[in-house]
Amino acid sequence: MDADWRFGKDPKFSHRMERRFPWGGIEVHLDVQGSSIKDTAINSDALDVQFLDLLSKGLVGHEYREAAVAAAFDRME
Numbered sequence: 001m002d003a004d005w006r007f008g009k010d011p012k013f014s015h016r017m018e019r020r021f022p023w024g025g026i027e028v029h030l031d032v033q034g035s036s037i038k039d040t041a042i043n044s045d046a047l048d049v050q051f052l053d054l055l056s057k058g059l060v061g062h063e064y065r066e067a068a069v070a071a072a073f074d075r076m077e
Helices: 049-059 066-076
Strands: 013-021 024-033 036-044
Touching: 036 049, 049 066
Parallel strands: none
Antiparallel strands: 013 024, 024 036
């Protein structure tokens, strides 16, 4: 574990997730700093590119916590 993390600083990091759904696969890259999502990159073989753009923009600025990300998804509906 990094000393900055233990002593109260929030290091920058990236998180990559991927999952397959009936409508296609999705790969999400999140750049996080200070417990907030600073940037995203989303790749998919799904045909609804508008949804992917909304998803990407909807995640930026939210806290990197499960509840905050879920709330961002709920607001998109």
